[in-house]
Amino acid sequence: MRFECTAALAAGIALGLSGGAQAADLEVTHWWTSGGEAAAVAEFAKAFDATGNKWIDGAIAGGGSTARPVMVSRITGGSPMAATQFNTGRQAEELVEAGLMRDFTDLAEKEDWKSFIRPVSLLEGCTVDGKVYCVPVNIHSWQWLWLSNKAFEDAGVPVPTNWDEFVAAGPALEKAGKIPLAIGGQSWQTTGAFNVLIPAIAGKDVFLKVYQDHDAEAAAGPEIAKVFKAADDARRMSAKSNVQDWNQATNLVITGQAGGQIMGDWAQGEFQVAGQVAGKDYTCLPGLGVNELISTGGDSFYFPKLDDADKTAAQEVLASTMLNPATQVAFNLKKGSVPVRGDVDVSAANDCMKKGLEILAKGNIIPDTNQLNTEDTNNQLNDLFVEFFKTPSLTPEEAQKRFAAIIASAD
């Protein structure tokens, strides 16, 4: 009872302050450092500065895997930033449970986030025990096959319209001196490709059974065996891709040295920068052209608890700024992602993004693996798939056994 009173009082003070002109400097950490990403973050900073506060940019280079340990150790070490990016999902779960993150339920109810954030799974990902702890800012999906029209022209075969045709075109591409499928050496890329194959080959139900229910029997079953068979094809087709980073692999597709790449929708930023046009220079197949499904992962901002009252008030301003319709459109167009608001105008989107929006509107969506699995499970999957894709002697059967064991131990 007493706690509730203090909480209400604190919230009251916070709201009162946010109404006033108390400006504050907020440090925001994130791992958006590539050209398009930095431009997108600048939109957030601009909008936040316009409220009279100041955005202190805390970009951490090297991608999420480098940035997350730094963020976590700052929060647990007692010198938290004012706001920080995490992927929508379970990455900050324990920080929330440990009471290190701020609860935004009041603001969410006041601004009625539930009414405009779509799909609902995004806000659910931010909710722990009925309380809202983060602000989803964008939607990214993984289920895309990017194809180079030039590579297929050179090989003298038509551009495939689905995964099976793509596999069938493999030998022709190879004959023409192309790498059929480009996959970078980083482990998350191989896991990502496999996770895209699951709903495409085995369907949405199997995907959910394996990753949501962590059903080890399904993971060891015949449907997943088919997926491993497809992964075996993918492994054969990607044997010659000697690159590390995902954008280097995308570049192989852009330059026509590779036939295709399985990568999330952030890859289209690279095509855009290279001046390529969807449909003419490259083709995108959502759900590998088999099962038109997209996942709804993305990024969310979390706000650690702070002692400073001014900063605490400014955190709320930042949260509403990020969800502001104008900011959402400006940010997401530069980022190449889909806004989390269903009520904004995205007519400036390109063809591929429009395909994504259509699928999203139809509701053919699955949760992102970051929402379903802990980082521990994802890391174990990374270890397995990076080994599988680079070790021809590891049979699909053996790999499936190890896959099932990981799923069985997942929580």
Added chain:
Amino acid sequence: MSTSETIARRPSQLFRNLSAKIASLPMILTALVVFLGSTAWTIVYSFTNSKLLPRLKFVGLDQYERLWAQSRWLTSIENLLVYGVLSLVFSFIIGFILAALLDQKIRFEGVFRTIFLYPFALSFVVTGLTWQWILNPDFGVQRIVRAIGWTSFTFNPLYDQRIVIYGILIAGLWQGTGLIMCLMLAGLRGIDEDIWKAARVDGIPTWKTYVFIVIPMMRPVFITTLVIVASGIVRLYDLVVAQTSGGPGGASEVPAKYVYDYMFLAQNLGQGFAASTMMLLSVAIIVVPWAYLEFGGKKRG
């Protein structure tokens, strides 16, 4: 406190060199609290299911069972063994030969010594990145040899699972051998001139003098060097991260990287602690018997 009072009546041992003992107190405390304390803490928490944050929920040997079932961990151990043995053998042989050659009273000795020692001034990260470029088939050695005319020449250790650890070994040796050479050279300079003269008078060939007289006399130098090299091997991490990030396909993983990845990337402290405890154990298995022989024996003398 009570113990110090009782001992205080016998001033002979405890209060001898009192100021020196007081001066070393901070270091003793650091060693006890930071090293031993943290080690004990790590071992205790390796038996828990701590994820992102440490928590005392004991799960017995689960973390260890999981660790030894991971093919990545087994590969890591195997890589460390291969790298460790080869790096030890080659850095000793090359370092000693270089030192022996430098010891022939050659001209410009200082210049050569600087050249050989210079790589040691570079960090492992810089070394790793440099060798990543040198061994890259599209930019480095392979391309140069092919450009000369040998078009079928293939040398891409960092992209071949079977030999990737040797690619890392090359970089490690390049970086570390200079230091070994310097230590050996210092040891050689410590050998009395008269021993060489006596050996020459007896007509013993130079190589025999080295193998049967000089090397046995250099035992302390060898042991110091061994400790330095061995500790460098166990903590092998940055070189791998810079050169291959564990690839291709996890073929160049090492234990220290497993520890880091599971503690910080996978947010599974328990698993990382279990792996680091295994590393500690493996070091202890090597170091404890050696320390016992080395220091336990001297007390008697």
